[in-house]
Amino acid sequence: MALPDVRGRLTKGAPLAPLVWFKAGGAAQWLFEPKDADDLSAFLRGLDPEMPVMALGLGSNLIVRDGGVPGIVVRLGKAFAQVDRVDATTLRCGGGASGILVSSTARDAGIGGVEFLRSIPGTVGGFVRMNGGAYGREVRDVLVACDVVLRSGERRTLDVADLGYTYRHSALPPGAVVIAATFRGHAADPAAIGAEMDRIAAEREASQPLRSKTGGSTFKNPDGHKAWALIDAAGCRGLTRGDAQVSEKHCNFLLNLGTATAADIEALGEEVRDKVKAQSGVTLEWEIQRVGVPA
Template identity: 50%
Template sequence: MTTTGTELLARLGDGVSGLRGRLTADAPMDAITWFRAGGTADLLFQPADEDDLAAFLKMLPEDVPVLVVGVGSNLLVREGGIRGVVIRLSAKGFGSVEHLGGNRLRAGAACPDKRLAGAALEAGIGGFHFYYGIPGSIGGALRMNAGANGVETRERVVSVRALDRKGELHIFSNAEMGYGYRHSSMAKDLIFVSADFEGYPEDRETIRREMDAVQSHRETVQPIREKTGGSTFKNPEGSSAWKEVDKAGARGLMVGGAQMSRMHCNFMINTGSATGYDLEMLGETVRARVLANSGVRLEWEIKRIGDFLPGREVEEFLGQKS
């Protein structure tokens, strides 16, 4: 039996009255994802701050699934929606960035990557210019080891502050994050709330030139004004995802209202009417074509979440085995 958001909210009872954040039942996810597509979440919680989040987690029954989202820049939500609770950290409670002195900065998990780059510029701290071109937030960067222009998050992280599923606080060192390419080995139920970063002294004019170069590159080669989720697939070893997509003849390929960008064919875009099904079907069609063409098994970089609608399931690689 499927539980509705209203039923889940009722199950939480009077305990929610002490929360300072916002709880929304049956929340439409297309309103908070850059693809502007997808189903609803049973319950969306936007905590006021870290204490509010901890209080909510401590009162939430253990059998209720929890999923954390950031600014929604790399999320594909399926049409069947998301069971349980989606937590979206607020900019007011988790979006700050501060200079700790020396070459260190502290940023909340909801802080836009671009804002951290700007704060580093203001403080004369080098090594953060790559964040200027990543359309996400620090929480996602910590989880996925986000990187660009030859630099990755793991090169800047000192420590990470996180809450577990029971609302207990943990602080992890860089080494404990278990970073790899677009990956960290931390438990999925940990919610990152902030992190300390370290760069190096650098002249502000040099930092500004580096940031301008990042922005110019994005505007020239990426469809940044479209409804997109950024890079669709991770780069396979020894190649680039866009090259494999292009070689397979999938540049500009469309399924419904979803299209692989003609400008940068590792970017999937919603041309205006795409559903979650259209987007995922397009992605799996591209993966199947690349596998057939070059034997490369592309991995999704975009995070796909939620349930399929009955009869609108999408098989990985369209069921292709070889």
């Protein structure tokens, strides 16, 4: 199948394991790294409508199955990683910017309220799509609007009300790529913002296995419960399958201890779900996205 011409980089059979936190999984049929928004829009407009499209950020909240990802994987690079102050309380952020960059820029500009983004290990595009959150706040609390390129190639600006946000979910259509977002906080003292960011960073370091090959929080917190506590009560702390392990430090994290396959990691997660269901009657819902096909 012929693909549209691009000004960015288009790579056939690109391995995705090096690009995701678990360091496991197969290849993309095609990996597209657009030069800019116009390049992305023109490419999607000219692409066969049947060809699937998936956006990839930092790969932190993702299991890429061992058979790889059919279609086009879009990865936004430096051209989409700018963060600019719009006014005293507002930031304009590229879809490829990290949560750390957004929160650090906000601190330097004296904009409070977005400190929690310091703790989300992903890019603006990913946490806008997933309504990412931590420490009592979610993206919908600070998002004003986002710019997306739809699967058709059409560019559109969506207000926060258009996104149908619920817990860790938005109504963004499949194949849409978030290329920018506007966040609004409130005026605050940069030193106080920095202190809150430091507190969040220290708390994460103490409680989560941040220096491991992991995917972040594995399961959503069910209503009235903490996922980690249900997993612990079901006896799953430290449980292994191959080189995949339930973290002993925080048991809502799965780890790749070395050579785990994506199948090992996903099967371990399903085993945890089964044990929690049997012990508590609660069905855990995956927070980590699982994409692609089995080997």
